[in-house]
Structure formats: structure tokens, C-alpha cells
Amino acid sequence: MQEEQHDNLPQADGNQVQESQIEVQDTANEAIETIENLNAEVSEDATLEESHDIPMQNYEAMDMETLVAELETLVSTDRIMAVRNHVEEIKAAFLSKYTHFIEEKKEEFLHENPDTQEEFEYHLPLKSKFDSLYNNFKSKKTTHFKSLESNLKSNLQTRLALIEELKTLINPGENIKDNLKQFNDLRERWKSAGPIPKDKYNHVWNNYHFHVENFYDYLHLDREARDIDFKHNLDAKLKIIARAEALVNEADVMKAFRELQSLHKIWKEDIGPVSREKREEIWNTFSDLTKKMHEKREVLFEQQRGTEVENLAKKKEIITAIEAIATEKVEAHSGWQTQVEKVEALRTAFFSAGKVPSEINEQTWSEFKTAVRNFNVHKNSFYKDIKKEQQTNLDKKNALVARAQELQDNEDFVATTPQMKKIQEEWKLIGHVPRKFSDSVWAAFKTACNHYFDRLHAVKNESESVEIEAFEKKKAYLETLKEFQLVGNHKEDLDGIKAHIEAWKSIGKVPFARRHIEGKFNKILDTLFEKLSLSKKDTDMMRFSNRMDQLSEANDSRKIDNEKIFLMRKVDEVQNEIFQLENNIQFFANAKKDNPMVLEVKKSIERHKEELATWKEKLKQIRKM
Numbered sequence: 001m002q003e004e005q006h007d008n009l010p011q012a013d014g015n016q017v018q019e020s021q022i023e024v025q026d027t028a029n030e031a032i033e034t035i036e037n038l039n040a041e042v043s044e045d046a047t048l049e050e051s052h053d054i055p056m057q058n059y060e061a062m063d064m065e066t067l068v069a070e071l072e073t074l075v076s077t078d079r080i081m082a083v084r085n086h087v088e089e090i091k092a093a094f095l096s097k098y099t100h101f102i103e104e105k106k107e108e109f110l111h112e113n114p115d116t117q118e119e120f121e122y123h124l125p126l127k128s129k130f131d132s133l134y135n136n137f138k139s140k141k142t143t144h145f146k147s148l149e150s151n152l153k154s155n156l157q158t159r160l161a162l163i164e165e166l167k168t169l170i171n172p173g174e175n176i177k178d179n180l181k182q183f184n185d186l187r188e189r190w191k192s193a194g195p196i197p198k199d200k201y202n203h204v205w206n207n208y209h210f211h212v213e214n215f216y217d218y219l220h221l222d223r224e225a226r227d228i229d230f231k232h233n234l235d236a237k238l239k240i241i242a243r244a245e246a247l248v249n250e251a252d253v254m255k256a257f258r259e260l261q262s263l264h265k266i267w268k269e270d271i272g273p274v275s276r277e278k279r280e281e282i283w284n285t286f287s288d289l290t291k292k293m294h295e296k297r298e299v300l301f302e303q304q305r306g307t308e309v310e311n312l313a314k315k316k317e318i319i320t321a322i323e324a325i326a327t328e329k330v331e332a333h334s335g336w337q338t339q340v341e342k343v344e345a346l347r348t349a350f351f352s353a354g355k356v357p358s359e360i361n362e363q364t365w366s367e368f369k370t371a372v373r374n375f376n377v378h379k380n381s382f383y384k385d386i387k388k389e390q391q392t393n394l395d396k397k398n399a400l401v402a403r404a405q406e407l408q409d410n411e412d413f414v415a416t417t418p419q420m421k422k423i424q425e426e427w428k429l430i431g432h433v434p435r436k437f438s439d440s441v442w443a444a445f446k447t448a449c450n451h452y453f454d455r456l457h458a459v460k461n462e463s464e465s466v467e468i469e470a471f472e473k474k475k476a477y478l479e480t481l482k483e484f485q486l487v488g489n490h491k492e493d494l495d496g497i498k499a500h501i502e503a504w505k506s507i508g509k510v511p512f513a514r515r516h517i518e519g520k521f522n523k524i525l526d527t528l529f530e531k532l533s534l535s536k537k538d539t540d541m542m543r544f545s546n547r548m549d550q551l552s553e554a555n556d557s558r559k560i561d562n563e564k565i566f567l568m569r570k571v572d573e574v575q576n577e578i579f580q581l582e583n584n585i586q587f588f589a590n591a592k593k594d595n596p597m598v599l600e601v602k603k604s605i606e607r608h609k610e611e612l613a614t615w616k617e618k619l620k621q622i623r624k625m
Helices: 002-008 019-044 046-053 064-075 080-112 125-169 176-191 198-218 223-248 253-269 276-327 333-352 358-407 413-429 435-482 490-507 516-531 536-553 557-588 596-624
Strands: none
Touching (some): 080 125, 125 176, 198 223, 276 358, 358 435
């Protein structure tokens, strides 16, 4: 302003201005210029002052849902200029998160469809809502600016016209009282003329004040009336200075600075000039206070800058941590789940770390995205191999399902049950399948197995009563058998024993828990066989045949297999004995035929051959089973 320019010029007395004085003056001018520029912006649109009432939150730390909710609240107001910076901060935070989100979804799509020619598309309803809200805000802002622009131009022309009118009042030939009346009327019209473009603000106001001062200084006014006006203006400006002194000590620097802006606006727009001898003094005092407040504000900005640098260091550490995790070798799904949780925690910490210096913000964000992308590539590579393995497992399980479905209605329970149990064991050994098929393939397998075993249990329940009845019959039959006596006729007695064996078999199976009755029957048979004049071989074979028949009826495959292994081992043992004896007799090649030792070896060979024949016959019989 013209007043300020006059007040701050050094006296042109020919003295050289010291560098320190210039530096102090430059700082004061910088402080005043800063406030004037801010006031010019506020003057253009008064709603900008209201932006201080809306706290600027840490939007970077918010998730996309919260950001959209905040945007919706801000857009609902008509204070367009008061919320514009908040809206732009939300936009930057939302779009950075959305871009990152879409990149991850695209990577997942390409990972799951490596050979696809289909273009990646992903619709996020939240993004549509954000776009709608932001477009609504832009529409409101455009309407606001159009209306504002028209008013600003009109107001500018009004104020320029008032300045021209003010120039005509500085005419000593006119009536003083009439000029003063016109001047006061002009001042009132000036106050209500409205805002003008900010780029014209300082020039127009300085021009206006220059001519106001001329009016006071050069017009031959009534000195008493002029001095009263000067004194009134001086008192008002001293009050402003007193308030400015209090603001310098205010704890809330930004709040104090905003109030100082208002004081400058009042000083410039609402209060007239003071006497010439006081102008420089009070202006210097006010500008010195302004300089101090400006310096406190700069210190605060430096502190904020320091905080941003600290935030940058935190984010760099987070990026380094993600990069380290991306290089770790992990071989199991559980391990990767842990890694994913670590990266998610680091991502949250990154977004919560706060702002970084604006000149490095894009670079930091790019490094963060690259680190996360590299981690995802590493993770997806592992799951790509897992996916192949799971597909192989799915093929195996589908094959087992097909086998189970083929057997589920088979009536041969003896042969089918071991197969179904084996299928179930094989199923347990197969690993995971793709999650989307896990439930369906298990349901199909479970249905087939349940169908078969439900049928098996129904048949077993039906046969259980028959087995109990057979036990009772065999129990009664044992009492009858105890009364059986041999008649002394070998053939007749043998036929009688065989008849009892067949009768016993015909009764049928007994419950597994009551199979001890078979042992009682065998003991009675052993007693009868001992009384018969049968050869040892015949007796042994009849007992063996009876025991094998019982095992066969009981479907005791484990005992039958064990018996088979035992017989094979005995055949080998006896054959080895015979070979050894025949080899030993070679040492007696020159001995006489009636040599007792030779005769004993030959008898032993014959006994072993008879024993071998019995073992082979038993083995042959069990193999037929």
C-alpha cells in the first residue's frame, strides 16, 4: 500500500544503508507481502477464511471407504472454496490407494489366467461413488467461479470509478465542507463495493490510499476536524498494535497469524491515515511485530518440514522392510500367510506415517508400489506352483470319486469293503485341491462312501441276528457232540466225525465276539481223532482242513495270509534240511550199506520227505482258497 511504502522507505539524507538494516527490512517486507497476498486471496472469496474452521486431517492414513465418507460430508456444503484444499487432498489419497488396489487385482487376474487374451476389467462401486461425488464438487466449483468472476469484474470497475471520483475531490477551489461530505459518502460506497480479483487487490488499495492521503494532506481542510480524525485513526491503530503484541506470544502460532491477517485487513481497509509525523513510527512498530509473527510461522513450517523428513525416513524403512520380505524364501502356505500379514501391517504403517516433503512424494510412492509389486510377484510364483500341484490333487481325488461311485452299489461286500477302505486311505494321503472345488469333490466322495457303508451296515445288522441264532445252535450241538462215542469201526467212526464236521459247518457263522465256541468244537474233534487209528498225516490234514474252513467262513484273510506265509517258510526249512542230509551222506560214500550211521541218516531223510509232502499239501490247499 502507498502508506506502507512511504512508512518503510529510509530517509533520503545521503547516508549509506547498512546491510543488516537491509536484511531486517527485507524480512519485514517479506512478512507484510505474505499477509497482503493472503488477504488478497481471502478478499476475492471470503469463504476461504472458513477453511481454517475445517481441520485438515491425515487423509493418507484413511482407507478408501473412510475417504469417500469424508468427501461426501465436504461436498454436501456450499462453502466451495473453504473445502477445496481438503477435497484435493482426499482425491490424491484416494486415487493413490485405488491405483495400488487395481494393480494388485490385475496381478491376481494375470496370475490366475496366464494365457488369457481377455482384457482385465474390475469394477469397484466405491470408485463410482467417489467419481460421482468429485464431479458434483467440480460442478459446484465451476458454478461458483462463474458467479464470482462476474461479480469481481463488476466490483473492480466500481472501485476504479470511485478512485477517479476521489481524484476530483482534491481541488482547493471547491467548498471544503462540500468536499468533505462527498469524501465521506465516497468512503462509505468504497466499503460496500465488494471483492475484486486478487491480482488487482494491492494495486487498487494502494492507489486508493494514496489519493486518500493526498486528500488529507493537500486539501485545506478544517485543521481541527482533520486532527480529530487523525487522533481517532491513531487510537484505532494503536489498539491493533497492542493486539499484535499479544499475538506474538500466542501459543497457537497459526491461529495468531490468521488473526494478524485480519488486523492487517482492518488497518488497511477500515482505518484511515494518521498525522504525517506519526505514520512512520506506528507503521514500523506494526511491521516489526508482523516480522516477528512471520518468523514464528516460518519456524513452525520448518518444524513441520522436519516432521515430514522424519516421516520420509519411516516410509523408507517400511519400503526396505517390504523389499527384504520379498526376498525371503518360503516353502509353505502357512509361511506365506505370515508374510502377507507382515506386508499388510507394513502397508498400514506406510499410510499412517504422515506426509513427506512434496518434492519427493511421488518418488516415495513409486518405490513403495514397486516393493509391494515385487513381493506379490514372488508370492504369486509360489502359488502358481501350488496351483499346479492342487490341480494334480484334484485329478487324483476325482479318480477316487469315480472308483467309489463304481463300487457303491456292489453286492460283493467281502471283496468290495477292502477296496472301499483302501480308497479312503488313499484319499487321506492326497493334499489340498483348489478351494473352489474342495467342497464339491469332498461331497461327491463322501456321498459315494456313505452310500456303500450304509448298505454294508444294513446287511451286517440283518445278519447279526442270524449269527446269534447260529451260536445258540452250535452251543446246543456241542452238548450233543459230547455224547458221541466211537463204535470201533474205523470207516464208520471216520464217517461219523466227518458228518459232525459238516453239520457244524452248516449251522453257519457266529458273532465275532463269540468265536471261542469254535475252539471248544476243535478240542472235542482233537480228542476223537486221537482215538481213531489214523495215520499222523491224515489226522493232521483233517484238523488243518477244518481249521482253514473256519477261517474261510469267518473271512479272516489276515490269519489265512499268515498261515500261508508260515507254510511257505516250513516248506523251505524242510527242503533245506533234506538238502543238508543228502549232502552229509556223501561223506559215507565208501561206507557199507548196513553202516548204522548211514541207515540213521537215510531214515531221517525219509521222515523229512514225508513231512515235506504234508506241508506242501497244506500249502496247496490254502492256495486253492
